[in-house]
């Protein structure tokens with residue numbers, strides 16, 4: 001059933017939106033007119049520039065309210081989500097016991113120049129995060145966390161050495177798309193070494209989505225509010241699928 | 247508003263910290279590093295890069311390492327060459343790069359005539375003194391807290407735009423954040439740079455460009471705008487020297503941060519830190535220490551005492567470098583979980599405790615970062631509470647919290663919103679602290695006492711086991727590091743008997759005389 005929606009202010013489909021942005025213009029009548037006109041180019045009408053603040057002679061910050069004219073049929077929109085059943089820790093352990101007659105090795109790192117470790121630690125270390133234990137505490141999982149600032153080459157080398165089943169990569173710094181460069185380089189390295197099919201490769205970080213992961217050639221991507229059980233649920237099912245196919 | 251503290255405990259903390267720092271100082275005094283040696287070369291006036299973009303100071307040190315004896319130090323070799331050849335240090339460096347001179351040929355049993363280096367050092371020292379005089383002229387009365395914001399576009403020219411805007415909106419201090427990865431480079435890049443990630447390269451030219459822009463805006467605003475960068479990582483003393491020459495006013499300077507968060511070898515960075523703090527003391531650069539960062543990985547409530555213990559240790563390390571307390575920007579942070587009941591009171595206890603323990607230090611107070619989320623509206627409230635805590639406990643270097651902390655490095659508008667928030671709270675709470683007392687036995691009183699006691703216990707343990715062992719145990723930030731591991735260890739060496747560092751000797755002498 002198709003149903004069209006617009007943003008909600010206080011009446012269904014009134015299209016009310018709030019917006020704030022900076023323009024390289026002076027803060028005066030002309031500047032405000034620019035802000036209003038600019039909002040209109042974004043298909044917002046009844047624009048009210050409710051606040052204009054001087055940032056310096058040439059820059060002004062605007063807060064704008066208006067009515068968005070575009071509408072949307074939500075039934076036509078698809079989200080890219082990790083498609084696997086989510087299991088809890090005990091279920092994952094039972095799943096491994098039932099389907100694999102070995103311990104699974106997960107190797108992870110925060111790679112490139114990235115020094116952020118809290119994200120990868122949240123997934124891998126004993127303590128976990130927000131009350132969810134990390135992979136290290138799972139039975140039948142051998143979790144090896146290489147820490148931060150790990151080169152792509154070093155990560156792959158370690159993965160081969162430990163005969164890892166799953167590689168976990170964390171990327172937190174995303175400014176100027178530094179993470180895209182680094183993540184692309186890792187996939188290229190895997191392919192150049194003919195190793196892409198040897199591992200399930202999963203990425204994560206505050207600005208990482210499953211969509212991005214797929215686009216870059218990874219098996220899955222996890223962002224905020226995802227914990228070890230989400231990652232392990234996906235990984236063990238993907239591994240089983242992969243091993244069935246060989 | 248005052249906490250009633252047992253100053254016997256405070257004194258005992260200082261005593262412990264002094265012993266801890268002395269243990270490390272023994273190791274420091276026996277060693278030098280490639281970064282220390284490069285710094286001496288910079289102070290002798292060597293600058294620039296060769297045709298392969300390698301800084302001349304690296305060329306010289308690498309040359310000595312591979313063909314001569316680095317344990318004797320660069321001063322030894324340069325003095326010997328100058329005695330024989332009548333060349334300037336720069337000319338010697340260029341000759342080494344062209345391979346027309348080999349320093350190994352100058353090794354000889356006679357003592358080097360180190361005095362020959364003096365005129366070259368005097369030139370650089372005069373530059374630094376002139377910068378100090380300029381800064382003094384500007385600085386009348388500093389307003390507290392000083393509002394500190396960061397720029398981090400990766401492009402120095404874009405950074406300048408953002409810095410000017412921030413200064414005009416009332417920022418007192420501009421920090422140019424360094425690009426990710428720079429702290430692990432064992433050289434300082436050269437020239438103006440326009441590409442960086444999460445920050446901008448620290449280069450001498452970038453320092454100069456930003457200082458010039460801030461001098462201009464200082465004039466139009468009639469208020470001195472301070473400039474901050476990072477003397478941390480593998481090039482600590484070199485960057486401190488560049489900062490001294492280009493009149494940076496403040497520099498992050500903390501080995502513990504490098505050890506814990508960048509995996510830099512502890513021996514390397516303690517030796518580097520000592521020299522960099524001497525330079526900062528000499529150049530009257532305020533240092534910023536980094537213990538606030540422990541709370542980004544450890545819980546702010548449970549590990550509050552680790553911050554206090556670290557402040558005591560950092561204070562003693564700075565004292566060893568003859569740094570006056572007025573330049574010690576010891577760090578701490580408002581990183582408490584906003585879901586915790588009474589979170590604000592706990593933070594007041596912590597901030598007021600730091601204030602009273604280090605009454606002469608220009609404390610550096612970091613805003614909420616860890617518990618900032620994509621909810622920018624909630625984030626604004628967290629920043630407001632932080633701003634209130636900062637004013638009423640009289641912090642000095644007040645890093646402004648950004649509502650988009652969890653999202654990106656600050657937009658120009660984020661900074662303006664932060665400045666408005668801080669200005670509002672300063673005004674609203676101006677005389678608030680003077681009108682209230684902390685009741686004995688109250689939550690804040692109890693909390694401060696507990697944290698101080700825990701800090702004391704921790705310092706006792708560190709004193710007994712030594713700082714290296716503590717770092718190995720992962721006491722700070724829950725990160726464990728080993729003495730024999732980490733980046734930059736191959737750049738540490740034991741000094742030979744003939745080794746001399748004339749820069750440090752001259753600076754310390756001048757600091758002791760108080761005539762610097």
Ligand code: B12
Pocket residue numbers: 108113114115116117118119120122123129168169170171172173174175202203204205206207221222223224225226227231423424425426427443444445507539542543615616617618619650651652653654655656
């Ligand atoms: C803590 C912190 C630090 C600490 C890091 C300590 C440490 N050992 O990790 C310190 C102080 C050292 C630090 C330094 C820097 N930081 Co920082 N830091 C943060 C902060 C405050 C919190 C990050 C965090 O720990 N979040 C908590 C964790 C649990 O969340 P998470 O990482 O998203 O992880 C979850 C998911 O994403 C997922 N996940 C994460 N990784 C993985 C991996 C896999 C495989 C999977 C499946 C899932 C997964 O699971 C986790 C649990 O749900 C953020 C701001 C913020 N509030 O977000 C800035 C922030 C991330 N830092 C930032 C920057 C720029 C830096 C620096 C580069 C600054 C500089 N120029 O020096 C340096 C790093 C230098 C370098 N070489 O990398 C920026 C990044 C901007 C951007 N988008 O590019 C931020 C956003 C701050 C800002 N607004 O400027 N930082």
